[in-house]
C-alpha cells in the first residue's frame with residue numbers, strides 16, 4: 158500500500174508540475190521517499206543498473222552508455238535531466254514502473270552524485286559501477302578528495318557482485334580496486350605527453366605518500382603512474398586506446414584495443430576527455446555483456462549532452478556552451494577555446510548557488526592565463542552572481558580590462574551574446590547553464606532538457 162501510494166503521489170505531482178510548464182524539480186522524488194524510504198531498492202529489483210559516478214564526465218558518459226545499450230537492443234531508461242541525487246534517481250525508477258511497481262524497461266543507466274553514492278549504491282544493487290575520475294571538486298559540498306573516495310568505497314562495501322569499471326590512468330580512482338574482491342574492468346589511454354611533474358590533485362601515492370613516477374601523462378594527474386616505494390601502479394587496462402589517430406575540434410579517431418583485438422572508432426565529440434568518456438562507457442557496456450567493438454560503433458552517432466559542448470545556431474550567431482564546475486573541467490574548456498585558430502568571444506557566468514558550489518575559490522586554481530596566451534580571444538563578457546570575482550580573476554590572469562564587460566541582467570546578456578559576431582564560447586556554472594540554456598534553446602527552437 159505504501160509503495161502504491163508513493164508511486165501515485167510521485168507520478169501525480171510530477172505531471173502537475175509539468176502541466177505548470179516547469180521541469181527539473183526533485184520534489185516528486187522527495188515526496189515518494191518520505192512515504193517509502195526504500196522505494197529505489199524495491200523498484201530496482203530485477204533491473205540491470207549501471208551506476209555512474211566520478212568528478213567529471215558523468216553526464217556525457219551516461220549518454221554514451223545509454224546509446225550503446227539501446228543500440229545493442231537492451232532497452233534502458235536514464236536520469237537524463239542530470240538530477241543525480243537520491244530524489245532525482247527515485248523519480249526515474251518510479252517513472253519506469255507502473256502503478257503497482259512493475260518495471261517497463263529492464264536496464265537503467267543512472268548518473269549519481271559522488272556524495273549521494275554511498276546511499277544510492279546499496280539501494281540500486283547495480284550490475285556495474287563506473288567511476289569516471291576523481292578530481293578536486295566543490296570543497297563546500299564534497300570536502301577533500303579523501304572524502305569522495307571514502308564515500309564511493311562505503312557505497313561499494315556491500316556490493317561484491319557489482320562489476321567495477323575504473324579509469325586505470327587515475328591513481329585515485331583505480332585505488333578503489335585495492336583489496337576489493339570481485340571483477341574490475343580497467344580502461345585507459347596507452348600513450349601521452351611529457352612526464353614532467355605538473356600541478357595536479359594527486360602527486361603523492363595514495364598508499365604510502367611517496368611521489369609518483371610517470372612514464373607519460375595525458376592530462377592533469379592522469380597517466381601511467383607508479384610508486385617507487387610501495388609498488389602501487391597503473392593497472393594494465395582491459396579496454397584501451399592504443400593510438401589517437403586524429404584529435405579535431407569536433408571529433409576524434411582512435412584505435413581501441415580489447416585483449417588481442419584492435420579496431421578503429423570515431424567519436425563525434427571533441428577533446429581528449431571525451432575519449433576517456435567513450436572508454437568509460439565502453440567498459441560499462443562491456444560489463445553488461447556488449448563487446449567493446451560493438452559498443453564503439455555507437456560513438457560515431459553520439460550527440461553532445463545539454464550544456465556540454467552543445468552548439469546553438471541562432472540567426473548569425475554561432476554559440477557553443479561548455480559547462481564548468483571545477484578546475485579540472487574548466488582547464489579542459491580553456492584549453493579547447495584557446496586551441497581555436499579563429500577569433501572567438503568568451504562569456505563566463507559564475508554563480509554561487511548550492512548547485513554550483515557556494516565556495517568559488519576554485520576559480521583561482523584554473524588556468525585562465527591560457528585564454529590570453531594568443532590573440533584568438535577577442536571580447537569577454539562576465540556575468541552571474543559572482544561576476545565581479547570572475548573579472549578580478551581574469552584581470553590577474555592578464556586580461557585587459559578594455560576587452561571585458563560585466564552584464565548582470567539576464568535579458569541584456571542574451572541580447573549581447575546574440576550581437577557577437579565571432580564564434581562564441583559560453584562557460585557557465587550549473588545554475589547559470591540551466592537558465593541560459595533555457596533561453597537559447599527557446600530562441601534556437603530546441604527542446605527543454607527535461608522534455
Ligand SMILES: [Zn+2]
Pocket residue numbers: 362363364365366367384385386387388389
Ligand atoms: Zn606508494
